Amino acid sequence: MWEVLIIGTVIGGIWALVASGFSLTFGVARIFNFAHGTYFAIAAYLAAALYPTLGYFSIFLAIFAAGIFGLVVNVLIKPIRDREIMVILLTLSVALSVEQILLIIFQDTSISIPPVINGVVEIAGVPVTYTRIIALIIALLCLAALEIFIGKTRLGREINATSQSSEAAMMVGIDVEKVYSSTMLISAILAGIGGVLYAQIYSVNPETAFRILIFAFAVVILGGLGSIKGSIIAAFLIGYVQTFVSIVLGSRWSEVAVIAVIIAILIVRPRGLFGVE
């Protein structure tokens, strides 16, 4: 039981970072960004590749690069933003291209970043690495910062207003394009942070971007499309489901369970827990 709670909370924190950005993009711009997982992968790969020369500075550079890539994706999306299918196709193409490029450069090997601090501490009899604890703290701090940013800053309030109605936001003088690009930048940075934390605990492969996307889907569908609060709660729930199933039925069933959650929620409660209409 403690194992589920402790291990599930850490992985839930990382899913929350990834899914909150995904949900934010949908909530504000009403787009499904299939390239969202690539921010995660780009940050992880760049940090790992630059680590031997730049040390832990590479982590900051990698997160920055993921943010820049988010802005690039936003520029690509801009002309077709109102055409949902085209956006899906475009972002899917971007994701596939990035996966291929990573495959060509790094081949089909997993990469990882050395943990900032080594060591293990026992919590309720469960050994937990310092890396996991730090990852959870960073994830929670980022989510808290996101909450404060959206609720307290001018740009945050503009993002909130645009998510309710982009037309009304434009009418009151909000620069909606600036909101869209800011949202994409924040989403990409959050996913990038998730990527570098994940690569310190586990490892990352070119295919990880798509796997991450599936988890992001599961989280936002459970939490409700467009609801950041819902995504955060759902991320932890998915983390617990994943860990519980791994312990009880074995690892091979954990992803099946996550996909089963997607299907079940779509049938029983398509709005998710806190979905926006």
Add this chain to the structure above:
Amino acid sequence: MQTRYGVAMERGVMLAAKEINENGGILGKKIEVVVADSKLKPDVASTELRRLAFDENVDVIIGGFSSGVVIASMDTLAEVEKVWMVACASPTVTEKVKEDYDIYKYVFRVGSTNSSTFPADLVAMLDFLNEKGVKVKKVAVIRDEAKWVADIMDQLRQILEVNGYEVVMEEVVPPTQEDFSTALLEAQSKADVIMPLIAHGKAASLVKQWKDNEIKIPLAGLDLHAVNPDYWDATSGKCDLEIYLAPSASVPAEINEKMKAFIEAYKKEYGVLPEAYSAYGCYDAVYVYKEAVERAAKAGEKNPFDTEVLIKYLESINAENPYPGVRGNIAFTSHHDLVYGDKFIRNYICQWQNGKQVTLYPKATGELIIQ
């Protein structure tokens, strides 16, 4: 060609061809290498086999590390009638030669040992640990969700039990698995050793979490990624003290003079150690081909490059008349498998030690370090 295995195969062949050409070629003829990419798809492999045979008119084909692709292409090979020296491990490949020699005689396994050798060698690995004072009886297996591993597991379970070991846990992980925390904790609470059987899974992630979580029991098994020289970097050095089986001794450790020369030549040519096990076997394959052609010429064959003649003289490279390759003596069985054993090519027990790959058995380039 996008995988490390493809790159290593091509480089291994190119290096051998270059060396042979610099020394006068084969019977005075220079080797010309034509590269084909199966893209790991059987249909593409069949098309490429036809192109190599009919358009490029090659004398021999070398490569093919995916058993699935090789098996699916064996009928096409019978049509094009060219010898294919393969690098894959499935027993099915050579069983087919045994079942229908006339159709499948064109296939020779050079690059890898038959995967049916793995279970006995894994038990030998545990015996080796016990001999060295690591008390091992209860085994936790963490394995890929793949057919070839399931086949190994069926044999392994029986052979472990016969030899007094007990499988106390079997965790099957899908290829996308990256979180091994719960499996490792369960293994530590139940077993004396964790035995990974992983080729497609995220082995680097398993190894990293084994070390980061300070799991107190050894990791000793068949982790095919551990053979790769860049595994140390891929795991940020977390593979230190991992014990692993190196199929067909394809590991950059100086187990003999030929191996030493090959590793040095590869590093000089490409600036890196052989990227994957497939480099060793494909390098050997070019020299085995040369040996067979030269034996044919010496025996007075009119066309030593002819496919039927080539098969006859490849078969002459047998346990009585082996060819010394970089991994050991190469000899073929009657159904074109590699003869297996200490005097021939065999799987090696190895350990990662402070960034270096050390062989422990049968030829030791270092001593086991106990965790």
